[in-house]
Amino acid sequence: MSDNTGLLDIRKMRILQAIVDDYIMTAAPVGSRTVSKRSDMGLSPATIRNEMSDLTELGFLEQPHTSAGRVPSEKAYRLYVNHIMDSAQLTDDEADYIKRHLDTRVHEVGEVIRQTAKVLSDMTNYTSMVLVPQLSSMKLKRISLIPVSDGKAMAVVVTNTGVTKNAMINIPESLSPDDIEKISKLITQKLDGHKLSEAIETVLPMIRSEVGEQAGAVCEMLEDIERSMSETDVEVVGASNILDYPEYADATKARTFLTEIEKGDYLQKVLTDASDVEMCVKIGTENDNPDMQDCSVVTVTYKAGGKNIGTMGVVGPTRMDYGKVMAVLKYMSSSLSDILSRLLK
Amino acid sequence: MSDNTGLLDIRKMRILQAIVDDYIMTAAPVGSRTVSKRSDMGLSPATIRNEMSDLTELGFLEQPHTSAGRVPSEKAYRLYVNHIMDSAQLTDDEADYIKRHLDTRVHEVGEVIRQTAKVLSDMTNYTSMVLVPQLSSMKLKRISLIPVSDGKAMAVVVTNTGVTKNAMINIPESLSPDDIEKISKLITQKLDGHKLSEAIETVLPMIRSEVGEQAGAVCEMLEDIERSMSETDVEVVGASNILDYPEYADATKARTFLTEIEKGDYLQKVLTDASDVEMCVKIGTENDNPDMQDCSVVTVTYKAGGKNIGTMGVVGPTRMDYGKVMAVLKYMSSSLSDILSRLLK
DNA sequence: GTTAGCACTCACGCCCTTCGAGTGCTAACA
DNA sequence: TGTTAGCACTCGAAGGGCGTGAGTGCTAAC
Numbered sequence: 001m002s003d004n005t006g007l008l009d010i011r012k013m014r015i016l017q018a019i020v021d022d023y024i025m026t027a028a029p030v031g032s033r034t035v036s037k038r039s040d041m042g043l044s045p046a047t048i049r050n051e052m053s054d055l056t057e058l059g060f061l062e063q064p065h066t067s068a069g070r071v072p073s074e075k076a077y078r079l080y081v082n083h084i085m086d087s088a089q090l091t092d093d094e095a096d097y098i099k100r101h102l103d104t105r106v107h108e109v110g111e112v113i114r115q116t117a118k119v120l121s122d123m124t125n126y127t128s129m130v131l132v133p134q135l136s137s138m139k140l141k142r143i144s145l146i147p148v149s150d151g152k153a154m155a156v157v158v159t160n161t162g163v164t165k166n167a168m169i170n171i172p173e174s175l176s177p178d179d180i181e182k183i184s185k186l187i188t189q190k191l192d193g194h195k196l197s198e199a200i201e202t203v204l205p206m207i208r209s210e211v212g213e214q215a216g217a218v219c220e221m222l223e224d225i226e227r228s229m230s231e232t233d234v235e236v237v238g239a240s241n242i243l244d245y246p247e248y249a250d251a252t253k254a255r256t257f258l259t260e261i262e263k264g265d266y267l268q269k270v271l272t273d274a275s276d277v278e279m280c281v282k283i284g285t286e287n288d289n290p291d292m293q294d295c296s297v298v299t300v301t302y303k304a305g306g307k308n309i310g311t312m313g314v315v316g317p318t319r320m321d322y323g324k325v326m327a328v329l330k331y332m333s334s335s336l337s338d339i340l341s342r343l344l345k
Numbered sequence: 346m347s348d349n350t351g352l353l354d355i356r357k358m359r360i361l362q363a364i365v366d367d368y369i370m371t372a373a374p375v376g377s378r379t380v381s382k383r384s385d386m387g388l389s390p391a392t393i394r395n396e397m398s399d400l401t402e403l404g405f406l407e408q409p410h411t412s413a414g415r416v417p418s419e420k421a422y423r424l425y426v427n428h429i430m431d432s433a434q435l436t437d438d439e440a441d442y443i444k445r446h447l448d449t450r451v452h453e454v455g456e457v458i459r460q461t462a463k464v465l466s467d468m469t470n471y472t473s474m475v476l477v478p479q480l481s482s483m484k485l486k487r488i489s490l491i492p493v494s495d496g497k498a499m500a501v502v503v504t505n506t507g508v509t510k511n512a513m514i515n516i517p518e519s520l521s522p523d524d525i526e527k528i529s530k531l532i533t534q535k536l537d538g539h540k541l542s543e544a545i546e547t548v549l550p551m552i553r554s555e556v557g558e559q560a561g562a563v564c565e566m567l568e569d570i571e572r573s574m575s576e577t578d579v580e581v582v583g584a585s586n587i588l589d590y591p592e593y594a595d596a597t598k599a600r601t602f603l604t605e606i607e608k609g610d611y612l613q614k615v616l617t618d619a620s621d622v623e624m625c626v627k628i629g630t631e632n633d634n635p636d637m638q639d640c641s642v643v644t645v646t647y648k649a650g651g652k653n654i655g656t657m658g659v660v661g662p663t664r665m666d667y668g669k670v671m672a673v674l675k676y677m678s679s680s681l682s683d684i685l686s687r688l689l690k
Numbered sequence: 691g692t693t694a695g696c697a698c699t700c701a702c703g704c705c706c707t708t709c710g711a712g713t714g715c716t717a718a719c720a
Numbered sequence: 721t722g723t724t725a726g727c728a729c730t731c732g733a734a735g736g737g738c739g740t741g742a743g744t745g746c747t748a749a750c
Contacts, residue, residue, distance in 0.1 A: 032713080033712075046723075047722085050714095063713090064732090066729090067713060069713095144489065158491060240603035254588055261585075376742065394744070395691095395692090397744095411700065412698085412701070412742070414743065
């Protein structure tokens with residue numbers, strides 16, 4: 001999307017800001033009179049009208065019908081987010097609330113993630129989503145294989161940062177529980193300090209020489225584990241918040257939104273796609289999922305030990321309080337990063 | 346709730362059935378004319394009217410206003426479910442659908458549960474919920490402790506039926522990874538074949554004598570594990586289905602419903618409460634949660650090896666297709682029981 | 691006991707009007 | 721030249737009246 005700032009003088013910008021701000025709050029078309037009163041620019045409604053007419057021509061405003069006020073277009077939101085938004089500061093109360101609800105002494109990553117999602121959704125009153133930290137990029141400390149029944153075992157992967165994940169894998173029937181324990185120890189010993197993604201190419205040969213005839217089996221198991229581990233989980237909270245917004249009063253519209261959220265794959269895609277951008281805002285049709293094209297999605301990454309390890313975000317109507325959402329996300333990203341950095345040693 | 350069958354003659358029953366059947370389909374008040382035509386009893390609308398008047402007086406029907414048709418009361422649904430419902434048979438297509446979507450060769454209990462919930466919600470178009478099998482009643486095969494970081498370990502519990510569950514627990518800082526492995530082995534050896542619930546009282550003394558000074562620590566860990574294991578997980582699918590029903594067209598009503606579902610604790614309570622009743626139907630105000638009093642909940646238990654190990658069910662509007670829901674649940678309960686019995690050896 | 695007939699009720703949909711918020715245009719003003 | 725007051729115009733939303741029709745309850749006849 002091209003950057004159209006150059007086209008708008010300061011006054012137009014301020015007027016547009018007033019309109020977007022108002023519309024975000026009220027969800028009702030904004031008229032010249034309102035803008036004249038709300039913005040302290042000392043301009044009469046007539047003057048505002050002229051400017052609004054220009055803004056409409058330039059594609060930043062839309063008119064539901066002749067005798068209604070104006071509504072911001074997607075282009076306006078884009079400009080708003082890029083240039084004119086007052087990047088809101090959290091009030092002390094809000095910062096406090098986050099601190100109080102996140103900083104409790106939880107000791108498990110999954111729990112922290114769930115709390116984060118909850119707080120995020122409570123603070124914004126939109127739908128929140130948090131991608132759990134990805135292990136593929138972390139260094140391993142341990143892989144334990146626990147025999148469960150014939151042909152099945154549970155693999156528990158522990159990283160050097162204390163993040164764990166587990167998965168059921170198939171094991172060759174030929175292996176006895178004792179074999180499995182042996183292999184488990186061997187793998188742990190060899191993989192210690194490596195990343196799972198490197199494991200197969202670099203470490204497998206070393207293992208291979210030691211396990212002899214079972215090499216093929218071990219290889220398959222490792223692949224199985226890697227496959228399971230690369231599945232990304234995402235925690236979603238507050239889907240029903242959408243029903244608080246008049247644009248979703250229509251049941252079928254709400255239905256498609258909620259169904260999409262429940263499916264979850266688009267959210268997951270957005271989060272993983274945004275995993276290397278500090279903050280990412282997708283407005284309306286910038287979403288490539290047709291069912292989400294009157295939503296906006298805002299995401300941030302979070303870190304541990306200075307390295308991006310996950311993403312979180314918020315989904316809501318296009319008329320979203322971008323300022324607040326971005327402020328909350330920024331704050332929570334750093335809070336979560338702190339907590340995880342501490343938690344993961 | 347007292348059983349009022351005695352009060353109604355066969356004709357009234359048939360008329361009531363016709364009304365409930367019709368109302369379940371259309372969600373619109375049912376008039377005498379409709380009943381006269383639909384039920385093949387050869388009675389004129391006037392006669393039906395007299396009967397309907399009686400049924401209203403007896404509390405089985407309600408009138409939204411004088412000149413509308415009648416709507417079944419909760420009492421009517423109760424009677425309908427207890428006595429007059431044609432317990433629907435699944436069509437071959439439906440049974441097929443279930444078979445095809447459940448019987449794939451999945452090998453993990455969690456996966457089976459998720460599929461079950463999905464199919465249940467797809468078949469009924471209501472919100473489905475499935476309680477994952479409870480381990481507390483199963484015999485243990487293995488408890489593995491995997492050191493994760495200082496003071497923390499992951500406990501993986503495996504039952505003799507192959508069901509697994511894991512939890513983060515605290516471990517005393519004094520224990521080294523080697524100690525943990527030793528204890529892990531010891532616990533497994535001693536607990537093998539016992540139920541977790543018996544573990545602490547009967548097995549702990551035996552362990553205590555062997556671990557000496559660490560007895561307290563081990564005891565705490567076991568308690569921690571038992572606490573974690575008794576937490577019940579429930580899989581919920583299809584919450585947004587509720588928006589397909591006109592009684593939830595009002596956004597705030599939908600909102601309270603969905604919020605309650607998202608919280609999940611009432612569903613969990615209902616499922617666990619019903620864990621020893623083959624089939625349980627709660628209609629409207631029979632639910633003790635005020636936010637759920639215009640919903641109905643139907644649950645069934647499922648078994649493995651002849652023993653109840655879980656519950657599943659459906660939540661929907663009071664005007665629910667009880668016949669179909671109960672038929673689907675019955676069928677799915679036995680399917681799931683078969684699958685699990687096979688899966689769990 | 692059943693039914694036809696009939697007067698009565700009342701939500702729903704329709705049309706019409708009113709109301710008011712908002713617009714665009716023009717002319718006057720600084 | 722930019723700003724503003726004034727004014728005619730537009731059009732959705734809200735409200736009132738009316739006809740329609742589904743449904744009822746009652747009565748009288750079968």
